[in-house]
Every structure is written in structure tokens, then in C-alpha cells.
Amino acid sequence: MAELKTKIKQNTQEQSVEKSPIIQEEKEVVFQSKNFNLWYGDNHALQDINLTFHENDINAIIGPSGCGKSTFVKSLNRMTELVPIVRTEGDIDFRGDDIFKSGMSVEELRTRVGMVFQKPNPFPKSIYDNVAYGPRVHGIKKKAVLDQIVEKSLRSASIWDEVKDRLTDNAYGLSGGQQQRICIARALAVEPEVILMDEPTSALDPISTTKIEDLMQELKKDYSIIIVTHNMQQAARVSDRTSFFYQGYVVESDDTNVIFENPSDKRTEDYVSGRFG
Amino acid sequence: MTVYREKFHEELNSLISECINLGKECQIRLAGTVEILVAENIDAARKVVRKDAEINRMEADINAHAINLITTQAPVATDLRTIISCIKIADNLERIGDNISNVAEVRKRIKITNERTLLRFKTMERLASLMLEDVYTAFKEEDMDLLDEIILRDQDIDAVFVQITTSDIFEESDAFLTGQIQLTAKYLERIGDHIKSIAEHIYYIHTGDPYEKHKSE
Incomplete structure (x- = not known):
């Protein structure tokens, strides 16, 4: 069945290749990786990754454990550099500038490219201080300005109403879902352009997951989101584009509905259908 | 590579087997449709009408099974297309059963004796029966060319229908x-339409594209 489908696909391939750029042309490119390779010592973890992410899109990255998806996302704000044995080749352009060579500082990159992790990791401080931490590091000291940033960020992260009366409470006292939204608010406080999310809901209950997913739909109006997820239904629900990583390669990257309804590659079909993983 | 979701x-x-069984049941009933029309005794016709409930039950079981799989397994891609198409194919097969039963109802009302008309009915029955058999082969062997051919062959049944409705009788x-006679001819003609529709659903399972799109290219 799959071979036959590939055959038929090949015939229609030219048309689909022509169609995609027309839709994408309107949106500006945020990130573009060109033949990006990464090694952990001898382990060639990412191999010739060529991917483009556009403004105001939610991009999902899916793939089995160890396929390189988290490594790739961490490369986008140079977090992989924290591992001493990592070596990279190829380019990753952020807004047209190579993040490794253009002289952009890591601090500036990470300000413009925020990150939310798998487990909520608020600082052991008050809710207010958690969100105000980034702006303070950037030198904002005036209370009125900070108040404004904190409220705006908490509102954007859809948690303002739940915490507005207890901003001075320790963030650890919140539920996991609330803590994760505090972390999103903390990322938003420095007004990034892109938010990277590495399995942001895998430690959360279904209702909190729904809240984060709804929040992502709101955030995509102002930000670009790149999300790594193990939950394929989540990728299908929230993302505009999906890339499937397997053994360090990108097997297929396309509109999310194509990936989940009629993917071109048999491995993608088998993975999204849950035949392997 | 480890294979997962074996139970699913x-x-x-x-x-799929339930759908094939329903198809085979329809195939058996279809093959005797015109025989019922000419039978001296109307008991056979009564039996066919009664047994239509069995086909309806099989269709309901397929729908319930399909809904259960969608609810519990969150299928995507080919799996999802297969399940959705099973629901549609079962509906087509159930309607084929209805049409066979309707022909039997005609026998309960009247015995048609015009030789030429009966011969044409028999031709329609044979053409439909062969289409249904080939649709199964095309599904089993993933033969897209055969599906194209089956879809075209529906026109042959339509042509006999026109012959009947414009004849001297x-x-x-x-x-x-x-x-x-007009009703019987219409029932048999509709069976062809349903088989054509099944062929289109099978095309969709295999390619992910609606058949109309393929036809217009």
C-alpha cells in the first residue's frame, strides 16, 4: 500500500512542491538551518538538517526518543554549547544572521529566543520576582515599569486572574500547570521573538495541557513558536507545520495536516500511526 | 524496528474483514436477485425481504466497531482513512442490500414474464455482480487500474437501464x-452506483485523494 502511494505521490510531487512556497512567501523567515550537523563526541546526533521556520507559525517537531529533536531545538538558542563534547557544522540563521558567526552574543540570542522546558522550573522566589527577573537583569529598575511588564506577561500567559491577588507568594506554591504558565510569562517578560518549547506539557494534567495549548494559539499572533512534543495528537492539534525527525535526520517536514493525513514518507506514516517509536 | 499497537x-x-464479509453476503444475495423475480412461489421473495435485517445488523456492527476504534485509538493517516471508508463502504453495501430486498418486494406484488425484460434484468445483475467481485480483487491487490475500470463499467449498467426504460413494453x-418494471430497473441500476462509490472509497484509502480529483487531472 505504501509503495503504491509513493508511486502516486511521485506523480503529483511537482505540483505540491510548487504550491508550498506560495503559501509560505507571505510570512517572514525566522529561523533557517542549512546543512546543520552536530556531534556529541563521536555520536553524529544531527545530520544535514535543513529546516525553515516562519513568523507566527507554530512548528512542531516530533520523533522517537533519541532522534535529535531536543538537541536541534536547544541548538537554536545555542544551549548545546553548554555540553563540552559538542561540535557543530553548518549554519543556523536567525533573522538572516548566522547565530554562530555573526557576532550576536549568546545573551542577545537568548533574549530574542525564549525557552520553556519540560518540567516547570520557576525560581524559588515570589511569582512577581520570577516574571520580573529577566527585565531586572536587563536593567529595568523602576517599579511602575516592572509592574506593567509583570501584569502584561502574566496576562499573555493566561494566568493573571489566577495569581493577581498573591503576586508575592512563592511560585512553588502553585500547581504544576500554573507554574508552567509562570515560566511562559517569565519567558515573555523580555519580549522574545521566538519561544522554544521542549515538551512543555508532558508533566501536566489534561486541563493544564489544554490551557497551555489554548495559550499557544493566542501567543502565535505575536510570536513564533517551535515546540518539541512526544504527544502526536498535540502536534496535530496545535501546530501549523510539523517536522519528523528520525535517527538524526529530518525525514519529512510539511503542513501539519499533510503529515497527519497523508504523509509522503512511509516512515512518517508508520510513526504518526504509532507503528513504531 | 519494534512494531507497536499490534492489538489496534x-x-x-x-x-476490514467485517466489511469484506458484508460484501460477500451482498454478493451471494445479488447473484439470486432476478431468480426471485421469476420464481413461481413468492416465499423466496418474502425470505429475502426478511433477511435484509441481517445486512442492516452487520452494517450497524461495522459502524459501532469503527467508532470504537476512532474513540480509543486516535487513528491518523491511512488508518483513519481506512476506518472512515469502512463506514462509508458498509453504508453502500447496506443500500445494495436494500435494493435487492426492494426487487424481492416487486415479486411480492407482481410476476414479470416478459422474456426480453427479464434477460435485461439478468444482464444488469450479472454486470453488478462482476463489478462487486472485481472491487474486492482491486482492494486485495491494490489495483488502481482495475478500480478505474470498475468505475467506468457502471456506465454499462446505466446503458441497459436506458434500454429497458425505452423498450416496447x-x-x-x-x-x-x-x-x-421501471422500479426494478432503477433498483438494479442503483446497485451499480453503489459499487462504483465503493471503488471510489477504496481509491481514497490508498491514495489519500478523492477520486474526483484524480479524474480531473
Whole structure:
């Protein structure tokens, strides 16, 4: 069945290749990786990754454990550099500038490219201080300005109403879902352009997951989101584009509905259908 | 590579088997349709009408099974297309069963004796029967060319339908008789349409594209 489908696909391939750029042309490119390779010592973890992410899109990255998806996302704000044995080749352009060579500082990159992790990791401080931490590091000291940033960020992260009366409470006292939204608010406080999310809901209950997913739909109006997820239904629900990583390669990257309804590659079909993983 | 979700795939195969069984049941009934029309005794016709409930039950079971798989397994891609198409194919097969039962109802009302008309009915039955058999082969062997051919062959049944409805028999004054012939011809013609529709659903399972799109390219 799959071979036959590939055959038929090949015939229609030219048309689909022509169609995609027309839709994408309107949106500006945020990130573009060109033949990006990464090694952990001898382990060639990412191999010739060529991917483009556009403004105001939610991009999902899916793939089995160890396929390189988290490594790739961490490369986008140079977090992989924290591992001493990592070596990279190829380019990753952020807004047209190579993040490794253009002289952009890591601090500036990470300000413009925020990150939310798998487990909520608020600082052991008050809710207010958690969100105000980034702006303070950037030198904002005036209370009125900070108040404004904190409220705006908490509102954007859809948690303002739940915490507005207890901003001075320790963030650890919140539920996991609330803590994760505090972390999103903390990322938003420095007004990034892109938010990277590495399995942001895998430690959360279904209702909190729904809240984060709804929040992502709101955030995509102002930000670009790149999300790594193990939950394929989540990728299908929230993302505009999906890339499937397997053994360090990108097997297929396309509109999310194509990936989940009629993917071109048999491995993608088998993975999204849950035949392997 | 480790294979996962074996139980789901067993269930999916069992759903497909249920559809095939329903198809085979329709095939058996279809092959005797015109025989019922000419039978001296109307008991056979009564039996066919009664047994239609069995086909309806099989369709309901397929729908329930399909809904259960969608709810519990969140299928995507080919799996999802297969399940959705099973629901649609079962609906087509159930309607084929209805049409066979409707032909039997005609026998309960009247016995058609015009040789030429009966021969044409028999031709329609044979053409439909061969289409249904080939649709199964095309599914089993993933033969897209055969599906194309089956879809075209529906026109042959339509042509016999036109022959019947424009034939001399309609010049007869027995309006009840001509009315029943017209109905029978329409029932048999509709069976062809349903088989054509099944072929289109199978095309969709394999390619992910609606058949109309393929036709217009």
C-alpha cells in the first residue's frame, strides 16, 4: 500500500512542491538551518538538517526518543554549547544572521529566543520576582515599569486572574500547570521573538495541557513558536507545520495536516500511526 | 524496528474483514436477485425481504466497531482513512442490500414474464455482480487500474437501464406492470452506483485523494 502511494505521490510531487512556497512567501523567515550537523563526541546526533521556520507559525517537531529533536531545538538558542563534547557544522540563521558567526552574543540570542522546558522550573522566589527577573537583569529598575511588564506577561500567559491577588507568594506554591504558565510569562517578560518549547506539557494534567495549548494559539499572533512534543495528537492539534525527525535526520517536514493525513514518507506514516517509536 | 499497537492493527484488520464479509453476503444475495423475480412461489421473495435485517445488523456492527476504534485509538493517516471508508463502504453495501430486498418486494406484488425484460434484468445483475467481485480483487491487490475500470463499467449498467426504460413494453396499457418494471430497473441500476462509490472509497484509502480529483487531472 505504501509503495503504491509513493508511486502516486511521485506523480503529483511537482505540483505540491510548487504550491508550498506560495503559501509560505507571505510570512517572514525566522529561523533557517542549512546543512546543520552536530556531534556529541563521536555520536553524529544531527545530520544535514535543513529546516525553515516562519513568523507566527507554530512548528512542531516530533520523533522517537533519541532522534535529535531536543538537541536541534536547544541548538537554536545555542544551549548545546553548554555540553563540552559538542561540535557543530553548518549554519543556523536567525533573522538572516548566522547565530554562530555573526557576532550576536549568546545573551542577545537568548533574549530574542525564549525557552520553556519540560518540567516547570520557576525560581524559588515570589511569582512577581520570577516574571520580573529577566527585565531586572536587563536593567529595568523602576517599579511602575516592572509592574506593567509583570501584569502584561502574566496576562499573555493566561494566568493573571489566577495569581493577581498573591503576586508575592512563592511560585512553588502553585500547581504544576500554573507554574508552567509562570515560566511562559517569565519567558515573555523580555519580549522574545521566538519561544522554544521542549515538551512543555508532558508533566501536566489534561486541563493544564489544554490551557497551555489554548495559550499557544493566542501567543502565535505575536510570536513564533517551535515546540518539541512526544504527544502526536498535540502536534496535530496545535501546530501549523510539523517536522519528523528520525535517527538524526529530518525525514519529512510539511503542513501539519499533510503529515497527519497523508504523509509522503512511509516512515512518517508508520510513526504518526504509532507503528513504531 | 519494534512494531507497536499490534492489538489496534488486529482490530483494524478485523474491521476490514467485517466489511469484506458484508460484501460477500451482498454478493451471494445479488447473484439470486432476478431468480426471485421469476420464481413461481413468492416465499423466496418474502425470505429475502426478511433477511435484509441481517445486512442492516452487520452494517450497524461495522459502524459501532469503527467508532470504537476512532474513540480509543486516535487513528491518523491511512488508518483513519481506512476506518472512515469502512463506514462509508458498509453504508453502500447496506443500500445494495436494500435494493435487492426492494426487487424481492416487486415479486411480492407482481410476476414479470416478459422474456426480453427479464434477460435485461439478468444482464444488469450479472454486470453488478462482476463489478462487486472485481472491487474486492482491486482492494486485495491494490489495483488502481482495475478500480478505474470498475468505475467506468457502471456506465454499462446505466446503458441497459436506458434500454429497458425505452423498450416496447412501456407501450403496453398495464401501467402497474410497467411501473414495477421501471422500479426494478432503477433498483438494479442503483446497485451499480453503489459499487462504483465503493471503488471510489477504496481509491481514497490508498491514495489519500478523492477520486474526483484524480479524474480531473
